[in-house]
Amino acid sequence: MKVLVIGSGGREHALVWALAQDPEVEEIVAAPGNPGIAVLPPAHDGQTIVCRSVDIADHDGVVALAKEFGADLAVVGPEAPLVAGLADPLREAGIAVFGPSKDAAQIEGSKAFAKDVMATASVPTGRAYVCTTPEQAAEAIDAFGPPYVVKDDGLAAGKGVVVTSDRDEALQHAAGCEQVLIEEYLDGPEVSLFAITDGTTVLPMQPAQDFKRLKDGDEGPNTGGMGAYTPLPWAPEGLVDEVCERVLQPVVDELRRRGTPFTGLLYAGLALTSRGVRVIEFNCRFGDPETQALLPMLQTPLGSVLYAAATGKLEEFGPLHWQPGSAVTVVVASKKYPSNPRKGDLITGLDEAQAAGALVFHAGTAVDGEDLVTAGGRVLAVTATGDDLPTARERAYAAVDLIRIKGSQHRTDIALNAARSDLAV
Numbered sequence: 001m002k003v004l005v006i007g008s009g010g011r012e013h014a015l016v017w018a019l020a021q022d023p024e025v026e027e028i029v030a031a032p033g034n035p036g037i038a039v040l041p042p043a044h045d046g047q048t049i050v051c052r053s054v055d056i057a058d059h060d061g062v063v064a065l066a067k068e069f070g071a072d073l074a075v076v077g078p079e080a081p082l083v084a085g086l087a088d089p090l091r092e093a094g095i096a097v098f099g100p101s102k103d104a105a106q107i108e109g110s111k112a113f114a115k116d117v118m119a120t121a122s123v124p125t126g127r128a129y130v131c132t133t134p135e136q137a138a139e140a141i142d143a144f145g146p147p148y149v150v151k152d153d154g155l156a157a158g159k160g161v162v163v164t165s166d167r168d169e170a171l172q173h174a175a176g177c178e179q180v181l182i183e184e185y186l187d188g189p190e191v192s193l194f195a196i197t198d199g200t201t202v203l204p205m206q207p208a209q210d211f212k213r214l215k216d217g218d219e220g221p222n223t224g225g226m227g228a229y230t231p232l233p234w235a236p237e238g239l240v241d242e243v244c245e246r247v248l249q250p251v252v253d254e255l256r257r258r259g260t261p262f263t264g265l266l267y268a269g270l271a272l273t274s275r276g277v278r279v280i281e282f283n284c285r286f287g288d289p290e291t292q293a294l295l296p297m298l299q300t301p302l303g304s305v306l307y308a309a310a311t312g313k314l315e316e317f318g319p320l321h322w323q324p325g326s327a328v329t330v331v332v333a334s335k336k337y338p339s340n341p342r343k344g345d346l347i348t349g350l351d352e353a354q355a356a357g358a359l360v361f362h363a364g365t366a367v368d369g370e371d372l373v374t375a376g377g378r379v380l381a382v383t384a385t386g387d388d389l390p391t392a393r394e395r396a397y398a399a400v401d402l403i404r405i406k407g408s409q410h411r412t413d414i415a416l417n418a419a420r421s422d423l424a425v
């Protein structure tokens with residue numbers, strides 16, 4: 001199988017790494033890829049992994065590249081090209097695509113659309129008002145009371161949501177958005193549940209949790225995600241089945257009923273509230289950094305399952321298989337992330353971290369002559385696995401400690417509470 005992977009972040013590095021482990025995959029072209037993918041060794045004889053620089057906003061260029069090397073499967077990593085409709089021309093060119101059409105990607109591209117789908121499919125979620133004027137927003141904000149949840153309707157690269165008890169801050173965020181959702185505050189632990197779907201059949205992955213705030217103890221600003229772990233030792237029994245039955249399958253069925261079937265990865269961000277499971281958001285692609293924790297645990301060959309989804313054959317595929325044990329991912333971010341991430345800082349210690357048994361996925365790196373340097377906010381995602389969460393955690397942090405980047409930041413409490421509960425089990 002020849003696979004085209006679109007994207008350049010830590011998620012795509014993890015996808016390429018996992019695809020390479022599949023004996024069916026003989027060629028992977030990452031577009032544009034990143035310096036970590038570029039040096040990824042083949043996982044078996046005859047396999048090739050290359051990066052090709054391409055502007056992913058140029059859909060014709062991407063289709064031409066896929067045709068040029070005879071891609072059997074295209075996997076679109078990030079949300080922006082999906083919401084922009086990249087999957088459509090690839091499908092029209094006869095290529096199997098793992099990733100939703102432009103219409104189905106609206107489940108992430110518009111929070112109002114997602115709420116409408118959920119309402120029709122009776123999926124449990126927070127009550128919300130869709131507002132288009134500051135007056136409407138103020139009225140909704142006062143109707144709910146603090147803490148206020150204010151969401152930009154459209155894609156905002158992780159910066160669209162403000163949760164605050166400061167009424168002025170809530171109003172200010174609402175004023176900066178064209179269309180805004182004011183939502184009921186949902187308390188309780190958050191769970192990310194990913195499902196692979198061909199538009200009809202839903203194959204859930206195991207649950208994961210990510211850490212959105214920059215600093216330990218969930219302090220500091222929201223980020224793209226500072227770490228993740230899987231599975232969740234504290235998750236209630238039956239959670240995956242319940243979410244499949246009440247959330248994932250109804251949404252997949254509703255999108256098919258609307259004539260816009262969803263093929264790809266449906267990501268449910270959930271809050272386990274005292275009143276039961278509620279959907280916080282949907283994403284139309286693999287989450288970052290949960291993917292960097294999940295894929296190293298997946299025993300099912302990734303290329304084969306994504307191809308089965310892309311060709312509508314998931315029903316015959318059977319459930320996913322997972323390695324026992326746990327995985328922990330710690331994100332190393334550059335100085336001044338997220339406000340003004342510094343670029344060009346030297347990165348060292350990666351060989352040592354990998355020799356210590358960790359997988360080091362590149363997220364924001366660049367090659368400068370002989371050096372590897374920072375090139376983005378989140379620089380690396382360091383994953384380690386172990387028989388249990390405390391062991392995986394210890395290994396991930398031992399590897400992070402070997403990596404040197406001037407002024408870099410990482411959280412020291414990824415999976416800490418869960419590891420304690422894992423010990424108690």
Ligand code: AMP
Pocket residue numbers: 126149158161163183184185186187190212269280281
């Ligand atoms: P989202 O981009 O929708 O995932 O939101 C980012 C983060 O904001 C989530 O991971 C939650 O921590 C928080 N959040 C979003 N919606 C709510 C809500 N209704 N109640 C409480 N927290 C929320």
